Amino acid sequence: MKIAVVPVAGLGTRLLPATKSQPKEMLPVAKKPVVQYVTEELEANGIEQILFITGKSKTSIENHFDFDHELIRGLREGGKEELLAELAFERMGVRFFFTRQRRQRGLGDAIGCAHYFTADHPFVVALGDSIMGLEQPSRVVSQMLAVYQENPGSTVIAVEEVPLDRVSRYGIVHPGGEGRVFPIRALIEKPSPEDAPSNLAIAGRYVLSPSIYDALAETSPDSGGEVQLTHAIQRLLELGESVVGVRLSEKEKRYDIGNFQSYFEAFFDFALADKELGPDLRQRLVERLSEDR
Numbered sequence: 138m139k140i141a142v143v144p145v146a147g148l149g150t151r152l153l154p155a156t157k158s159q160p161k162e163m164l165p166v167a168k169k170p171v172v173q174y175v176t177e178e179l180e181a182n183g184i185e186q187i188l189f190i191t192g193k194s195k196t197s198i199e200n201h202f203d204f205d206h207e208l209i210r211g212l213r214e215g216g217k218e219e220l221l222a223e224l225a226f227e228r229m230g231v232r233f234f235f236t237r238q239r240r241q242r243g244l245g246d247a248i249g250c251a252h253y254f255t256a257d258h259p260f261v262v263a264l265g266d267s268i269m270g271l272e273q274p275s276r277v278v279s280q281m282l283a284v285y286q287e288n289p290g291s292t293v294i295a296v297e298e299v300p301l302d303r304v305s306r307y308g309i310v311h312p313g314g315e316g317r318v319f320p321i322r323a324l325i326e327k328p329s330p331e332d333a334p335s336n337l338a339i340a341g342r343y344v345l346s347p348s349i350y351d352a353l354a355e356t357s358p359d360s361g362g363e364v365q366l367t368h369a370i371q372r373l374l375e376l377g378e379s380v381v382g383v384r385l386s387e388k389e390k391r392y393d394i395g396n397f398q399s400y401f402e403a404f405f406d407f408a409l410a411d412k413e414l415g416p417d418l419r420q421r422l423v424e425r426l427s428e429d430r
Contacts (some may be wrong), residue, residue: 139282140255141184143175144247146192146238146267151396160195161394162265167407170393174268180229180280184261188254189235190247202233240286243363248345250351257347259285262366265407267341267393268403271410275389278342284318284381285344291347293371293377294321297391298384301330307338308367310382321380324367326359337382339367340391348373 149161155165162172173399179187189198238247248262262276269275281293296310305327311334313320325334343366352369359365374380384389392403409415409422 139184139261139330140186140258141179141261141263141267141278142188142190142248142255143172143179143263144190144238144244145172145195145198146190146247147266147307148192148241149266152394152400158194162195163197163201164394165228165391166268166394166400166403167186167411170201171267171268173201174274175263175265176202176231178269178274179261179263179278180231181274182276182282183277184231186232186234188251189265190238190250191235192238192241197395199235205329230237238359241363243361244370245356245364245366245367246354248366249350249364252350256348259344259346262343266394267344268394269385270341270389271392271406272388275385277340277383277385277389278344281342281344281383284309284383285346288379288381290346290348291381292346292373293344293381294370295340296337296382296384297340298336301333301336304328304330304333304336304338304402308365309333309335310337310339311335312337312382313406317384317386320381321382321385323374324371324380325420326367328357337384340385341393342357346378348378352376 145160145162147161152161152164163170166174172245176187191198236250236254238250251260261282263278269277277295281295281371284293285291294310302324307327309325309328310321311323311325313322323330323334324339349369352372353364356364356369359368370380392399394400396402409419411418
């Protein structure tokens with residue numbers, strides 16, 4: 138059984154006021170909310186069960202993936218059956234489950250909430266505010282699962298290159314080799330550019346073994362009171378367990394919806410890539426830029 142855990146409990150404070158009354162994972166990027174891109178990616182990579190780790194004011198995520206029979210009936214009775222295709226995601230071949238992180242204690246604590254669901258099975262973690270790829274769903278999760286099959290019990294992490302002056306925003310890995318797949322020697326949470334061992338940032342996709350739960354239990358909260366997943370994975374390294382990195386391909390750009398700059402960039406790119414409306418929008422953009430000259 139292929140299982141994924143999708144943490145969506147964060148408050149999204151860097152996107153206020155847009156996130157005051159709605160989850161950042163439900164913000165639209167072109168025609169879909171962020172979290173729908175994530176679930177469609179997971180389904181395309183063979184995931185069969187998804188557990189959302191939710192929190193306060195996140196019920197709209199649950200509602201989004203429910204069958205809305207009243208809406209369907211209204212579209213049919215109103216002669217708008219062509220819009221039913223927009224609800225095709227409701228019929229994804231994935232079973233959805235939900236549990237709550239009762240206190241905001243970081244990503245590591247959120248992953249710990251999945252313990253009884255995943256039990257002794259390996260599982261994927263896909264951050265609910267990160268979209269992978271633009272033209273089509275990323276295949277990196279399938280590649281990571283294949284790496285895990287070759288290295289049972291290991292931790293597999295997707296990584297991407299970021300500008301050196303931005304490494305302080307991410308968890309950064311210390312690579313132990315070259316190539317697309319490589320061993321990881323260490324992980325550092327948000328280092329300064331001077332202290333960063335590389336510019337390879339953790340890219341919001343993981344394959345974790347059940348041993349992560351013992352490591353999380355041994356991981357103390359940081360100065361902000363949060364249990365960091367990177368610290369728990371570092372603990373696994375210290376215990377001699379294998380951690381492997383998988384680089385994103387050039388076509389698998391990660392869109393991290395963490396602040397307005399990244400959100401605007403994502404919306405812009407996905408809107409221009411829309412097959413129906415993108416060409417006209419592109420033309421309007423050219424005209425608008427010409428007006429500003």
